[in-house]
Amino acid sequence: MLYTIKKIGLMAVTATVMVVGGTAVSAAAGDSAYDLKKNEWPHAGPFGTFDKAALQRGLQVYxxxxSSCHSLKMVAFRNLTDLGYSVDEVKAFAAEYEFPAGLDDEGEVKYRKGLPQDYFPSPFGSEEEARESNNGALPPDFSLLGKSREHLSMFTPWNSIYGEDYIVGILTTYHEEAPHGVEMAEGMYFNEAFSGNQIAMAPPLFDELVEYADGTEATKEQMAKDVATFMYWAAEPKMEERKKMGLKVIIYMTLLTILLYFVNKRVWKRVKKGEDLV
Incomplete structure (x- = not known):
């Protein structure tokens, strides 16, 4: 009888965890009926590392x-060395941008070339300008967006949603026309993964939209995965260092635990024999 009660209780807990996990995944997917596709990400997991080639392609897509609509205000050009670029390449990349440098003798704004310590500039001068250019919607900054939709479930890891999966879903599930019976607001586009399925951003990606420097075929799906990888790096550029430090801490704690076990065993062995510990 007791075994039956325990079994029923375990089944109830399991069912609850699965329901909660499924609900969280649905929320992470933007409250949409669309089921986000789970992708394999090299940087996922406790030992994952970034694919440097994918990061460089993602930067190119951005x-x-x-970058014509979305800012990246928390990333400095000098951080691009993490993507595998040399210091000289970063300097050349930064020099492609211009930044205000005070006023000249005639009162006009003068500009200077970007430096590695500069941060990516915003494409708009103000929020009002950004909204005016995007049908009233404010394009989100890309600095932390890669992790804003992340849901990692301890109890249902098969249902875990990564922020990259959500980004790929958004970029690849536009419809040319809304499904029958769906009334779209003016200037909006139907997107399966977006909350409410109506998004102000026009479809940004098309096959062969860019020409990758490394020769990779620029399909819509490939570009979506690459820019999603880049956005995740932007949100957590020190991820690899954090994982390496975590591994060292685990090894240290494991060795310390073993040492303390034998010390404890030796001390209590003497206590049990009634020996003087001093």
């Missing part, structure tokens, strides 16, 4: 496609 620069050539996304």
């Amino acid at each position: 620069k050539e496609v996304c």
Whole structure:
């Protein structure tokens, strides 16, 4: 009888965890009926590392496609060395941008070339300008967006949603026309993964929209995965260092635990024999 009660209780807990996990995944997917596709990410997991080639391609997609609307205000050019670029390459990249440098003798704003210590500039001068250019919507900053939709479930890891999966879903599930019976607001686009399925951003990616420097075929899906990887790096650029430090801490704590076990065993062995510990 007791075994039956325990079994029923365990089944109830399992069912609850699965329901809660499924609900959280649905929320992470933006409260949409669309089921986000789970992708394999090299940087996922406790030992994952960033794919440097994917990061560089993602930066290229951001620069050539996304940067016209989305800022990256928390990332400095000098951070791009983490992507595998040399210091000289970073300097050349930064020099492609211009920044205000005070006023000249005639009272006009003068500009200077970007430096590695500068941060990516915003494409708009103000929030009002940004909204006016995007059908009233404010394009989000890309600095932390890669982790804003992340849901990692301890009890249902098969249902875990990564922020990259959500980004890929957004970028690849536009419909040319809304499904029958769905009334779209003016200037909005139907997107399966977006909350409410109506999004102000026009479809940003098309096959062969960019020409990758490394020769990779620039399909819509490939570009979506690359820019999602880049956005995740932007949100957590020290991820690899954190994982390495975590591994060292685990090894240290394991060795310390073993040492303390034998010390404890030796001390209590003497206590049990009635020996003087001093």
